[in-house]
Amino acid sequence: MIGEISHLLSLSAVLLLSLVLIFNLFFSFNQSHSNQLILSMRLFNQACWLVFISFGIYIYLAISDDFSIAYIANHSNSQLPIFYKVTSIWSAHEGSMFLWIVFLIAWSFLFINALDKNHPLKKPTLLMLSLIILGFLLFLLITSNPFERILPFGAIEGADINPVLQDPALAIHPPMLYLGYVGFVISFSFITAYLFHGDFKLDWEQDIKNWSLVAWIFLTIGIALGSWWAYYELGWGGYWFWDPVENVALMPWLAATAFMHSLFASSKSDVLKTWTMFLGILIFALSLFGAFIVRSGIIDSVHSFANDPERGLYLLSFSGSITLLALSVFAYRLPSLKSSKLVVSGSKESFLSMNNILMITSIFSIFLGVTYPLIIESINGDKVSIGPPYYNTIFAPLILIAAVFIMISVDALWQRSMSLRSLFITMAIPTFLSFVSIYLIWAFASVFSLLAYIGIFSGLLIIFSYINRIINNFFNKKYINKGSAVAHLGLGLLFFAVSMNSIFSYEKNLNLAPGQSISVNESVQEFYFKDIRVFSASNHDVISAEVSLLHDGKEISLNPQKRKYATRGQITSESAIHASFLKDTYLTIGDQLENSSWTFSLKINYFIKWIWFSAALMVLGIFLTIFKKKAS
Amino acid sequence: MGDYFYALNSTSNSKKIMKKQLFMAFFLVLSSAAFTQIVYEFENSAQEKRFYLLISEIRCPKCTSGSIASSDAPISRDLKNKVYELILDGSTDKEIKQYVSERFGAFSDYRPSLSGSNYILWFGPFIFLALILAIFFIRRRV
Amino acid sequence: MNQSLRILIILLPIFILVFFTKILLVDEDLKLSSFEAKNFPAFELDDLNGRSVQSESLNGIKLLNVWASWCITCLVEHPFLTKLSKNNVEIIGLNYKDSKSKANSWLEKHGNPYLFSIYDPRGDLAFDLGVTGAPETYLLIDSKVVGHIQGEMNQQKWETIFMPLIQQATQKK
Numbered sequence: 001m002i003g004e005i006s007h008l009l010s011l012s013a014v015l016l017l018s019l020v021l022i023f024n025l026f027f028s029f030n031q032s033h034s035n036q037l038i039l040s041m042r043l044f045n046q047a048c049w050l051v052f053i054s055f056g057i058y059i060y061l062a063i064s065d066d067f068s069i070a071y072i073a074n075h076s077n078s079q080l081p082i083f084y085k086v087t088s089i090w091s092a093h094e095g096s097m098f099l100w101i102v103f104l105i106a107w108s109f110l111f112i113n114a115l116d117k118n119h120p121l122k123k124p125t126l127l128m129l130s131l132i133i134l135g136f137l138l139f140l141l142i143t144s145n146p147f148e149r150i151l152p153f154g155a156i157e158g159a160d161i162n163p164v165l166q167d168p169a170l171a172i173h174p175p176m177l178y179l180g181y182v183g184f185v186i187s188f189s190f191i192t193a194y195l196f197h198g199d200f201k202l203d204w205e206q207d208i209k210n211w212s213l214v215a216w217i218f219l220t221i222g223i224a225l226g227s228w229w230a231y232y233e234l235g236w237g238g239y240w241f242w243d244p245v246e247n248v249a250l251m252p253w254l255a256a257t258a259f260m261h262s263l264f265a266s267s268k269s270d271v272l273k274t275w276t277m278f279l280g281i282l283i284f285a286l287s288l289f290g291a292f293i294v295r296s297g298i299i300d301s302v303h304s305f306a307n308d309p310e311r312g313l314y315l316l317s318f319s320g321s322i323t324l325l326a327l328s329v330f331a332y333r334l335p336s337l338k339s340s341k342l343v344v345s346g347s348k349e350s351f352l353s354m355n356n357i358l359m360i361t362s363i364f365s366i367f368l369g370v371t372y373p374l375i376i377e378s379i380n381g382d383k384v385s386i387g388p389p390y391y392n393t394i395f396a397p398l399i400l401i402a403a404v405f406i407m408i409s410v411d412a413l414w415q416r417s418m419s420l421r422s423l424f425i426t427m428a429i430p431t432f433l434s435f436v437s438i439y440l441i442w443a444f445a446s447v448f449s450l451l452a453y454i455g456i457f458s459g460l461l462i463i464f465s466y467i468n469r470i471i472n473n474f475f476n477k478k479y480i481n482k483g484s485a486v487a488h489l490g491l492g493l494l495f496f497a498v499s500m501n502s503i504f505s506y507e508k509n510l511n512l513a514p515g516q517s518i519s520v521n522e523s524v525q526e527f528y529f530k531d532i533r534v535f536s537a538s539n540h541d542v543i544s545a546e547v548s549l550l551h552d553g554k555e556i557s558l559n560p561q562k563r564k565y566a567t568r569g570q571i572t573s574e575s576a577i578h579a580s581f582l583k584d585t586y587l588t589i590g591d592q593l594e595n596s597s598w599t600f601s602l603k604i605n606y607f608i609k610w611i612w613f614s615a616a617l618m619v620l621g622i623f624l625t626i627f628k629k630k631a632s
Numbered sequence: 633m634g635d636y637f638y639a640l641n642s643t644s645n646s647k648k649i650m651k652k653q654l655f656m657a658f659f660l661v662l663s664s665a666a667f668t669q670i671v672y673e674f675e676n677s678a679q680e681k682r683f684y685l686l687i688s689e690i691r692c693p694k695c696t697s698g699s700i701a702s703s704d705a706p707i708s709r710d711l712k713n714k715v716y717e718l719i720l721d722g723s724t725d726k727e728i729k730q731y732v733s734e735r736f737g738a739f740s741d742y743r744p745s746l747s748g749s750n751y752i753l754w755f756g757p758f759i760f761l762a763l764i765l766a767i768f769f770i771r772r773r774v
Numbered sequence: 775m776n777q778s779l780r781i782l783i784i785l786l787p788i789f790i791l792v793f794f795t796k797i798l799l800v801d802e803d804l805k806l807s808s809f810e811a812k813n814f815p816a817f818e819l820d821d822l823n824g825r826s827v828q829s830e831s832l833n834g835i836k837l838l839n840v841w842a843s844w845c846i847t848c849l850v851e852h853p854f855l856t857k858l859s860k861n862n863v864e865i866i867g868l869n870y871k872d873s874k875s876k877a878n879s880w881l882e883k884h885g886n887p888y889l890f891s892i893y894d895p896r897g898d899l900a901f902d903l904g905v906t907g908a909p910e911t912y913l914l915i916d917s918k919v920v921g922h923i924q925g926e927m928n929q930q931k932w933e934t935i936f937m938p939l940i941q942q943a944t945q946k947k
Contacts, residue, residue: 236702243697285787298797300696312798320791327787331780342772357764365757372753375793378800382738384750385691387699389743394757447681507684509671518669534652541655564655571658573704590704591661598659599671694906694924707906710897734812735904767779 003061003069007147009054010137016047017134024127037123041112044130048109051137055102058146062089068154071095071146077158077567079539080166087171091162093295093305094146096174100291101136103175104182108133111186111211120202124193132185135318143311163540163565164572169229177222177249181287183215184256188284191277192326195333205267205276212263212280213626216256217619223249224615235575237507237586237603239611242391244370245303248290251363254399255283258359261352261406269414271349274337275356281326286363288319298374346417351409358402365394396451400458403491407462410469410484430464445503452499459495462488483628487621490614497610504583504606509590513597520602526550532598540565545589545598547576554580560589560600584608661706672716679719686715686725689743693736711736811920815902821890822869822877829917831890835940837865838912838919839888839927840900842872843880845908851926852884858932859887867891870900870908915943 020043023036062085067073075095076088090096108129115122140146165171187208194204226246231239240246259279266276295305296312343349369391373384411426412418434457441456442448466485473480508520510527517528530546543562548555558576565572578585583606590599674680684701690711692703700708700715711732718728732740744750820826832838839855841848859865867888869877874893881891894900903912906924913921913936921939923931 234702235704238702241698241702292794296798298794309798313795316791316794316798320787324784324787324791327783331783334780334783335776338771353768357761357768360764361757361761364760368753368756374797376749378797384744384753385739385742386744386753387689387691387742389689390753394754398757398761511669511671516669520670532656534655541651543656543659562659564658590659591709592656592659593661693904705907710901714901735902736906737904771776771779 002057003066003147003149006054006057006061007145009050009057010141010147013047013050013054014134014137014141016043016050017130017137020044020047020130021127021134024123033123034117037117037126040123040126041117044112044126045109047130047133048105051102051105055098058098059086059089062086065158066154067156067158068149069146070148070150073150073155073158075158083168084166084171088165090174091165093307093311094140094144096178096305097136097140097144097295098146099175100178100182101133101140103178104136104185105133107179107183107186107211107215108189111190115207119207120199121190121193121197121204124196125189128189128192129185132189132322135322139311139314139318143314159567162568163563163570164233167229167233169225170233173222173225173229175222176218176225180215180217180219180222181249181252181284181290183218184212184252184280184283184287186211186215187259187280188326191280192329195277195329198333198336200336203267205263208280209263209267210626212256212260213622216253216260217622219249219253219256220615220619220622223253224612224619227615228612231608232575232577235573235588235601237505237575237584237605239608242369242387243301243303244299245290245294245301247366247370248286248293251366252283252286252290254359254363254366255279255286258356259283262356265349265352269349271339271341271343271414272352272356273339274334275353277330277337279356281323281330282363285319285323285326288315288323292316292319293370299370341415344415344417346412348409348412348414348418351405351412355402355405355409358398358405362395362398362402365398366391369394392451396455400454400495403458403462403495407465407488410465426468427461427465430461430468433464434460441500441503447503449503452503455495455499455502459492459497459499462492463496466492481625481628483621483623483625485621486624487618490617490619490621493610493614493617497607497614500607501605501611504604506604508602510600510602511593511597512600513595516597523604524549524551524602525553527600527602529598529600537563539567543589545600547587547600549585549587551578551585551604556585558585558587560587562589579609581609582606661709672712674719682725683716683719686719686728687712689741690715690729690732691740691742693740699742809920809922811918814914814917814919815899817892817899817902819892819894819899822867822874822881822893823890825890827890827892832866832914832917834864834916835943836889836914837863837936838868838903838914839865840868840870840905840908840910840912841891842870842908843876844872845870847926848909849884851909851928852887854927854929854932855887856885858927864889866914868900868903868905869893869895870905871895871897913939915939 020040023043024040061069062072062076063082065072065076065078065085067076071092071094072088075091076085080088088095090099112122112126112129115125190204190208194202223246226249227239230241231237259276259282262272262276262279266272292312292315293299294301294303295307296315297305297307297309298312343353369386373386376382376384408418408423408427411422437460438453438457442453466489470480470485472478508524510518510520512518512527512529514529514532517526519525520527526549528548528550530548532543532545534541534543536542540563544559545561547558547560549558550556556578558578560576561574563572563574564570573588575586575588577587583604586603586605588601588603590601592598672680672683674683687701688699690700692698692700692705692708693711694705694707695703700711715728715732718731723731729741729743738745744753746754814829814832816829818826837858855865865888867890869891872893872895874895877891877893881888892899897905903919904922909926911923911927912919920943921936923935
């Protein structure tokens, strides 16, 4: 009964949104424009509230174990803690789509109501948002209905969710990611509305700047959480796998980064507007593409929801139509968008343009990596595998060079060539320090990997040039853009940490019986396999190895485990990690051999904490930018 | 293998012991590898590095995605052992990948070969870059 | 220039749309029929009764089924294999990483649909064939491997994957 109410509320929202569109597109009553807008806003807001309440009821249904609803029966269980009953809602396709839509509506609701009622773009933006929301609500209710019942009696108990999913980081990761993805519907709709409206004297950048920054924060956090979870859970010590689903989250993030940089430029001066508009549309288009890829079932990924082509076709045609609509308006207005000024080479605009060009190319390389296997398989059935070798060769150099352009652009001038002299002054010391560091690192590491060293160099260059700039500006009492500095320091640190990790990290596979001990190398002086125990915990049985290590003089105790969960009989492997400042000692237990010894996989991962810290820095930097006091 | 665990839900002591043994036995592998303490011991560190790099570039034939380095599957273990043997035997990286591809298919290699349509894959981004640069330099107004 | 740029901006998404529609609707059979035929790897192994296996015994049209006594899913496909063998389909077993005694008891207990089973305790032949686990089934035609099914054999896979290949081969003769 309650489920039906929730269902009905969502259906009513569909009706109201349809009314909004029909009124504005087909009928023009003999009412003033402002009255029609007021009516439309009322209908829209009511529709939003209906869905919010509908979702709220759905959460109640999940908490109260209503197993007559198929989705809740399939993904939740009465024994789950309340927190995980709620998070089970977004553990599979229908529920996570519902959440996606709720966030889409939340962003739209907040933005459209915050827009001044006399803002000329309010109505076109409202229509665009209504159209997008309506399309997704219909998708949900027609092809992926979370309200479907198990008839006639419902299930007595739910299936347990995958124990792997009962993890706080993994539970929060989708909402963060979705908040990021759908947040860019604002820039998408507003820019399309602006282009449609055609008044190019309007200032549009300020209206969406902070909204986009917030969405960017969520997207960054979402990606970082996923990466962090994968690191400690999957037992391999890797944090990025170039899995198609990871890639489709990375592409909007890259577009958003390029967009933000372009937006700052175009809001200050009359340049790069065309780029900014295109990028603003591209971000959400890539989010839509991501939703399609993940939910249509055409991709082989451990992440993807198992789905049928019908859903894929709907998503494809709907996303495609929306994107085509926006891009058509963009293409139509393109001639009018030309700036009156020519881009001067060596100017700030030129560096930012180069950055945009390189970032778009890097997005394209990921896009190609994701779609190429699909293309080839559909043409002649061949299977191609694309992974780190491809992305490290193609994507990494592009992004590193793009970052260098951003760095140079900070001290460049608007519409004037940067003199070689000033370039030299800003970059000389950082470049010198970077080379010296590279030399020292090489001497210490005695490993050579061109890509890694370029990464280290690029990262250090960014870090040193920002420190240089901060010190300089501080002593000359010049303005320091804190948000930008912190975020870019984070970026430089990311490049540095990822590259150092790839050079210094190593793995050892060991084979020991309980009670045995071995000296692995100079760094891992002792590896002592004390004991192996079997015991029971709340809903699983555990095999736990007690290992004591002497690593670089420090004694570390690790307990890697194998677990068997009662409900589904699922076996998982829990790695034991000791995270210190410079490195992580990462131990996973493997199989037992006939002579009762066990295999262990010992990974020493360097600079892992620095990677997480760099993500935090970037988020902090964006945060500071949002709350930057306007320069008087 | 799930059949082994029918006994696991009972509570008497001897059954508990049997249950523990069965749980442990689940992870038992019949192995023909010598029981050395350092598995994958090499003659020099260059070989070791080659090994760990290779296994990160060979795809697990049984998994949805991922390399044999990141996989626990029995076939991944077999493949790792084979790569190890081949390195000690003196095979080159290319020969090893060839060996694996002959048996498990061309998609075992995460580094697509530079041949045929794969040119689009490897050079596509650069052609794209050239195109965008051309558009930009011709327009010069942003 | 401007005009062509505008057209490009519109055409590109349309192109991508059409492409993905095609991918979504791609014929499933196309994916499965792209198996490259290869020669059966050389081997020197005995069967489960201790007799050495001759390569001639692989001639003709035969199925090679990878199985083991420890493999649960093999039990699931077993009835179907038995049905096939009763319908004059010749099946050779490849006993994978198993012990002779356990394998023979398993056959005694559940029935033996195989002409004989190659005993591959270390999985060497299986490795050369590209076996990724049990159960798997290969289609052999004149000692060439022309088809491969991962996972359990069933009516649907038999009809959609192997039968077309068999028909093709018998027509050629």
